[in-house]
Amino acid sequence: MSDTGHTLKAARHAQPGPADAVPWAALATVMVGMFMAVLDSFIVVVAGPAIQSDLEATAGELQWVLAGYQLSYAVLLITGGRLADLYGRKRVFVIGTAVFTLSSVACAVAGDPGVLIGARIVQGLGAALMVPQVFAVITLTVSARNRHRVFGVLGVVVGMASVSGQLIGGLLIGADLFHSGWRSVFWVNVPIGIATILLALRAVPESRAERNRTLDVPGVLVLSTALLLLTYPLIQGREAGWPWWTWACLTGSAAAFTVFVALERAVERRGGEPLITLSLFAQRSFSLGIVLVLAVYALLTSYYLALSISLQDGLGMSALGSGLVYTPAAVTFFLCSLIAGRLVPRYGRRVLETGAVVLAAGYLTTAVVLLSGPRLTPLLVVPTLMLQSVGGGLLITPLLNTVLARIEPESAGMASGSLSTAQQVGAALGVAVVGAVFFHSFRAGAASGDTVHAAGHAFALTSLTACALAALAALLVHLLPKAPSTKA
Secondary structure (H helix, E strand, O other): OOOHHHHHHHHHHHOOOOOOOOOHHHHHHHHHHHHHHHHHHHHHHHHHHHHHHHHOOOHHHHHHHHHHHHHHHHHOHHHHHHHHHHHOHHHHHHHHHHHHHHHHHHHHOOOOHHHHHHHHHHHHHHHHHHHHHHHHHHHHHOOHHHHHHHHHHHHHHHHHHHHOHHHHHHHHHHHOHHHOHHHHHHHOHHHHHHHHHHHHHHHOOOOOOOOOOOOOHHHHHHHHHHHHHHHHHHHHHHHHOOOHHHHHHHHHHHHHHHHHHHHHHHHHHOOOOOOOOHHHHHOHHHHHHHHHHHHHHHHHHHHHHHHHHHHHHHOOOOHHHHHHHOHHHHHHHHHHHHHHHHHHHHHOHHHHHHHHHHHHHHHHHHHHHHHOOOOOOHHHHHHHHHHHHHHHHHHOOOHHHHHHOOOOHHHHHHHHHHHHHHHHHHHHHHHHHHHHHHHHHHHHHHOOOOHHHHHHHHHHHHHHHHHHHHHHHHHHHHHOOOOOOOOO
């Protein structure tokens, strides 16, 4: 960004010390916000069956509890960055955390699926205001020499939030604090959110753009419309039998994306501030990186949703038991994330390539084991889940930083916002598409009365779908150009 010098000066004034000192108090505070935002994409997965039973929600409504959060989160991420440029990054982070915390209360007290979905959409808005400020604080307060190390820590935070949702959600629901059941996965955000706000007010430096910037309101509206027209029929179409309006929405989505591109080009020609700088997509590293992030995050949320329902609805396990099944995999992921942080500076994209191949092998192994005859049991899938986590730790943890390392410094802010948006769009589309594969197979098989067999077959098909996405990710990583030197 052109105003980086001014904001960096402001940040350094707020954080006195050596030029390359790392302000860990500020960074830890905003990373807690990032952890909450990412965790809430996954912690609800293990609560899905309990929510569906308690609120008498349909499968489509349950998918919207997940996808509604991700969609609103995705649509307004870049807008959240723009608002912070205008009104102050610390201020917008605090406001976003407050919105996230209050909407978590609304989720916790929801009495029907509609209220819960609405509260989740608002919760996504709060996350969209929080997350861009994490990248901004790192960029503005950390020297180039230390930035790779800090982004490595951020990668571990994002990765652990992604894989620990099953365990944390299961522990909270199993503890049943104050007889809150599944609602505890939302109540837990309240004390953490309040503490984060208080810490941010004290530890995070304020900064904003030096020159006036404008918000591309038409761009926000058209992009929001395009994403909604794309995602809604994918989620609702299967249950509705794919009537004419689903295809009309998909056609309208393509038209809306075309209009969005034309609008953004017009804004650029006028010398304005487009929501997304389309010239970024001319860089092969960035365009490949966007598709790579879409593919990786499309399989994560949807796969964990399928696993949770297979264990709870298929095998009759509790939410706690379901979460504990994933504990060995979560530990494996954490250890491999630490290893990845040490290997990537030396071996670059080869670490991610290896991770993607191992991840695909883990999904394929799960499918082969389940399709070869054995009935689904926790002990059967624990080893294959651990194999997936070895690959996931090597791929997911360094993914964003690896793609951003190939972007010119002046475009880093826009690129990070676009990649964060791709994370959430990929997750929402994954729930829609991969979720459709699982639910269609599980419902068809469960009609016979053998839910264990139905769950095993549906989870095997889901694993094959995830394997295809992981294989695509491996190919995309291989096609990325070599990373520039990271030497100080």
